[in-house]
Amino acid sequence: MGLFGKKHLDTETMENGAKLITLANPQSVISEQFRNIRTNINFMNVDKEVKTLAFTSAMASAGKSTVSANVAITMAQAGKKTVLIDADLRRPTLHSTFNTTNSNGLTTLLTSRGKDVDAASVIRESGVENLSILTAGPIPPNPSELLSSKHMLDLIADLKQKYDMVILDLAPILDAAETQQLTSALDGTILVVRQGYSQKAAVKRAVELLKLTKSPILGYVMNDVDADGDGGYGYGYGYGYGYGYGYGEEDTKKKGLFGRKK
Numbered sequence: 001m002g003l004f005g006k007k008h009l010d011t012e013t014m015e016n017g018a019k020l021i022t023l024a025n026p027q028s029v030i031s032e033q034f035r036n037i038r039t040n041i042n043f044m045n046v047d048k049e050v051k052t053l054a055f056t057s058a059m060a061s062a063g064k065s066t067v068s069a070n071v072a073i074t075m076a077q078a079g080k081k082t083v084l085i086d087a088d089l090r091r092p093t094l095h096s097t098f099n100t101t102n103s104n105g106l107t108t109l110l111t112s113r114g115k116d117v118d119a120a121s122v123i124r125e126s127g128v129e130n131l132s133i134l135t136a137g138p139i140p141p142n143p144s145e146l147l148s149s150k151h152m153l154d155l156i157a158d159l160k161q162k163y164d165m166v167i168l169d170l171a172p173i174l175d176a177a178e179t180q181q182l183t184s185a186l187d188g189t190i191l192v193v194r195q196g197y198s199q200k201a202a203v204k205r206a207v208e209l210l211k212l213t214k215s216p217i218l219g220y221v222m223n224d225v226d227a228d229g230d231g232g233y234g235y236g237y238g239y240g241y242g243y244g245y246g247y248g249e250e251d252t253k254k255k256g257l258f259g260r261k262k
């Protein structure tokens with residue numbers, strides 16, 4: 001029980017990194033589910049190729065860092081030159097996930113205006129072929145301002161030229177003003193919803209805020225779908241289409257959920 005009688009914020013990923021099942025066990029059912037998510041993202045390329053993509057959630061601990069890292073790995077495994085950016089400056093995890101330092105990173109680039117710091121010198125190899133990482137960097141007192149800066153938009157535009165896929169792990173949209181603004185500059189956003197954890201009203205509000213942006217919601221990753229009710233890590237990553245997936249809106253009828261645990 002947390003200090004305030006509510007579920008406390010989970011710090012596991014921040015301390016020990018996200019679990020990279022797609023690397024540890026590529027043949028597992030869950031890795032297959034992540035590949036399904038990748039395929040679905042690729043299928044969204046109807047009007048315009050998705051090259052810049054963000055994962056966000058309504059509130060903390062929905063699974064953004066776990067999902068974004070594993071989806072980035074499956075993209076890289078499919079031969080796409082991918083860069084994964086830790087843009088959740090409140091709860092950064094990427095350096096822990098890939099066992100590297102966070103002494104410089106995204107914030108280094110964003111605060112180095114005019115000092116000629118090259119993105120290539122801060123972006124690191126992840127150890128996974130085709131996957132580069134940009135860790136969060138030292139955490140500033142004003143994360144929203146930094147991420148909302150023109151510098152950030154320029155960086156995304158620059159990386160889009162250099163990589164096939166730019167993936168951002170963003171702070172929860174209800175907690176971070178910059179998330180809504182940043183998604184407007186991207187080709188699409190995926191909302192991570194954690195079964196039995198994310199509150200309906202919060203998800204609905206997150207969807208409303210995302211709809212106000214210029215970037216489409218490409219889908220929903222339903223995390224922790226636990227068909228057996230037995231809990232535990234990594235059960236069921238489903239992918240849904242349509243606004244308000246699973247949350248009582250009209251078009252939920254169009255939903256598609258697959259990749260459930262056998």
Ligand SMILES: Nc1ncnc2c1ncn2[C@@H]1O[C@H](COP(=O)(O)OP(=O)(O)OP(=O)(O)O)[C@@H](O)[C@H]1O
Binds near residue numbers: 010067
């Ligand atoms: N499918 C799952 N089953 C069980 N545990 C999970 C699952 N997905 C994520 N977790 C756990 O939940 C916690 C939060 O996951 P993660 O850090 O990926 O979420 P997040 O949305 O990035 O959180 P934050 O808002 O803190 O950045 C971690 O301890 C992670 O291991």
Ligand SMILES: [Mg+2]
Binds near residue numbers: 013065091169
């Ligand atoms: Mg996270």
